[in-house]
Amino acid sequence: MRILVTGGAGFIGSAVVRRAVAQGHEVINLDALTYAACLDNVAEVAQSPNYRFEHVDIRDRAALERVFRDHKPEAVMHLAAESHVDRSIDGPAEFVETNVTGTCNMLEAARGHWERQGRPEGFRFHHISTDEVFGSLGDEGLFTEDTPYDPRSPYSASKAASDHLVRAWHETYGLPIVMTNCSNNYGPYHFPEKLVPVVIINALEGREIPVYGAGANVRDWLYVEDHAEALLQVVQKGAVGRSYNIGGEGERRNIDLVRHICAVLDDRRPKDTSYAEQITFVADRPGHDHRYAIDARRIRDELGWRPSVTVEEGIARTVDWYLANEAWWRPLMARQGVGTRLGRAEGAA
Numbered sequence: 001m002r003i004l005v006t007g008g009a010g011f012i013g014s015a016v017v018r019r020a021v022a023q024g025h026e027v028i029n030l031d032a033l034t035y036a037a038c039l040d041n042v043a044e045v046a047q048s049p050n051y052r053f054e055h056v057d058i059r060d061r062a063a064l065e066r067v068f069r070d071h072k073p074e075a076v077m078h079l080a081a082e083s084h085v086d087r088s089i090d091g092p093a094e095f096v097e098t099n100v101t102g103t104c105n106m107l108e109a110a111r112g113h114w115e116r117q118g119r120p121e122g123f124r125f126h127h128i129s130t131d132e133v134f135g136s137l138g139d140e141g142l143f144t145e146d147t148p149y150d151p152r153s154p155y156s157a158s159k160a161a162s163d164h165l166v167r168a169w170h171e172t173y174g175l176p177i178v179m180t181n182c183s184n185n186y187g188p189y190h191f192p193e194k195l196v197p198v199v200i201i202n203a204l205e206g207r208e209i210p211v212y213g214a215g216a217n218v219r220d221w222l223y224v225e226d227h228a229e230a231l232l233q234v235v236q237k238g239a240v241g242r243s244y245n246i247g248g249e250g251e252r253r254n255i256d257l258v259r260h261i262c263a264v265l266d267d268r269r270p271k272d273t274s275y276a277e278q279i280t281f282v283a284d285r286p287g288h289d290h291r292y293a294i295d296a297r298r299i300r301d302e303l304g305w306r307p308s309v310t311v312e313e314g315i316a317r318t319v320d321w322y323l324a325n326e327a328w329w330r331p332l333m334a335r336q337g338v339g340t341r342l343g344r345a346e347g348a349a
């Protein structure tokens, strides 16, 4: 399959690109290379004859038109987005421009291409979204594909808006779409502003390990390579117009996850005291959702996908990867805002 992947220089997109090329697909990686991107993430496939890179911003409609005409993709996997909740609190407008207007541009460019090709039945526009669109759960219950939308941060609101656009392009224009809503990912190449790499790097650097609030927020943790495999199955086998929730069968309280990472580090790189002693509770994120949890029965029953690793195995692999790849993460620490506390909603953006 010839797949146009947007956001393929980011965390999840690069896992999709690496896996898709390894599986023999042709991949066109379209990315604007924002602060969150790193082309090293796709270095292992960059020389493959099945890989192309397009340095394009999805806010640039004319450039998207050119990319579709040049490459004539058989499927689109749309991951490009502004993705950090804390940054969305400080500067929501950019999230609306990329996640909402950018997705509208992608849909229009894809629709034009699909029409020019004679509306092929096999074409797919796969929109990659988040479980955060469903809002916050109490201690019980799970998000299903039918859970009403209730986004509560500028990030999740912009993703929810993009999900609605994608459904509308299917209902109104017949564009053959599939959608996925996934829980929190972690794994290699995770940008060092997100929880798991922040914990590993701060621990190693001897700094405080910040935990928001009391660390009682619950997330369902999914290893990124398992997510990439789920996405490739959905784009190839998913039913047109259908959405699939993807979860890791790995619900953990933040504080328990952080303590577990510290325990793995204690084992891999022991020092006099436990890394857990560096844990520091800091002021909570405004509007911090209490709990996300996924009912992933649909993708399991209909497509046969399940996560292949437990959270414990995935965290061990991730810690080992960060220990072995300081040359990857060290330069990223100098990028704008990394390593500082963002998203406290103090004053206007």
Ligand SMILES: NC(=O)c1ccc[n+]([C@@H]2O[C@H](COP(=O)([O-])OP(=O)(O)OC[C@H]3O[C@@H](n4cnc5c(N)ncnc54)[C@H](O)[C@@H]3O)[C@@H](O)[C@H]2O)c1
Residues within 6 Å of the ligand: 006, 007, 008, 009, 010, 011, 012, 013, 030, 031, 032, 033, 034, 035, 036, 037, 038, 056, 057, 058, 059, 078, 079, 080, 081, 082, 083, 084, 098, 102, 128, 129, 130, 131, 159, 181, 182, 183, 184, 185, 186, 191
């Ligand atoms: N990280 C998670 O846990 C998670 C969970 C569920 C869903 N998602 C979704 O998966 C997708 C990828 O997330 P991620 O964590 O890999 O994000 P990321 O921030 O690591 O990567 C995003 C990529 O998109 C690119 N990008 C941003 N704005 C762009 C623009 N205007 N034009 C072109 N490219 C642009 C960036 O350069 C970057 O390479 C997002 O749509 C996100 O909403 C993420």
